[in-house]
Amino acid sequence: GNLKNVLDDAGNQTQVLVIESPFVGNAQFDALVRQFNAPKAEIDCTFPADAGPQALRDALTRIRAEAEDAVRSGAGHIVLTDMAQDESKVPMPMILATSAVHSWLTRQGLRTFTSIAVRSAEAIDPHYFAVLIGCGATVVNAYLAEDSLADRIERGLLDMSLTEAVKMYREAIDQGLLKIMSKMGISVISSYRGGLNFEAVGLSRAMVHEFFPGMTSRISGIGVGGIQKKLEEIHAKGWRSQSANVLPIGGFYKARKGGETHAWGAQAMHLLQSACDTASFETWRKYSALMANNPPIHLRDMLDIKPLGAPVPISEVESITSIRKRFVTPGMSLGALSPEAHKALNVAMNRIGAKSDSGEGGEDPAHFVPEPNGDNPSAKIKQVASGRFGVTAEYLNQCEELEIKVAQGAKPGEGGQLPGIKVTDLIARLRHSTKGVTLISPP
Structure with missing residues (x-):
């Protein structure tokens, strides 16, 4: 809620609601909203699917303006949500939306007058929660993750109640957040919130400067337009594809055929294990060639040794015996x-x-x-x-x-x-x- 004057001990602070964790379940979120005495504003974080190449940028400008107007009108709570997504509406990345609103309110001197609750279908693991909170989210409701747990319980894939499943999920998220914060020497979530203790990889410096001020982007990358293009491709697979009822797994966590490329794929591991088991140098060469021919996955894969000139004669360098000692x-x-x-x-x-x-x-x-x-x-x-x-x-x-x-x-x-x-x-x-x-x- 509205933090009011944090230096005023005698001020009325009864409008501030304190909760144990930034993780908020579906039922808890509904109860939380009912506790809000101050006005709240719910902001739709989607954009039209066929509105042209500026649709995402226009939507980011819109949610910033809506957030500012809401706070200036007295709203002590802002809810950023992508729940309105459908066949004609594309959800924007909630990390981008959250940081856009948080940074804008901070620039306008309005951030401490409101809390930012995020309802996201993307939030799944502790890292995503950490980035959302680091970008300014006060609390996070991973509504789709909880709905997925309910679906698995209904189909008999999980032998527990939904309450137990959500409790275990929350504990996992909380432990992950504590571990992430401890690595930075941070012990309370309020010190981590909005700190942007990250480094962007593959995002344009101009976009990072605008929506993630203070964050570093060493190699630059795609901007808002590139992100919109990727979002529209994903949206089309989910809503407009003939096989929309069977979504592609994607292979983000585990290597899948036709999914995201993994450095340690099944074929590579099989060749490596076979080479070690049989002491076969030929099998090792096959493994080495497979790894060398992989498309770039890590930043280091983009680097190569730049020769300075002709090779130095072996007779002029140290022997392998003396080199090995180091x-x-x-x-x-x-x-x-x-x-x-x-x-x-x-x-x-x-x-x-x-x-x-x-x-x-x-x-x-x-x-x-x-x-x-x-x-x-x-x-x-x-x-x-x-x-x-x-x-x-x-x-x-x-x-x-x-x-x-x-x-x-x-x-x-x-x-x-x-x-x-x-x-x-x-x-x-x-x-x-x-x-x-x-x-x-x-x-």
């Missing part, structure tokens, strides 16, 4: 890696004169004794981290190099975590802990 494996712990993989890396790196890193989970004392064939399974680099798992005098005495981890690189601000299901008898013995109990390294 190779180091990443410090992945026993637990993150299987005992077999952990040992194999140590043996392989010692064979070529390089160094392996034990990671922060300690090391099996049996590795400190050379194998009968002469192989050395002990890591040359012993790591000590905040949890000090497996750190003993014997462990430290076996190192050629000591690595002290002062901060978590993989999960900054959060700390590493080994799930209890991975804490086997061996892991518990080496880390001097209890089998089945989750182990967390402080950040």
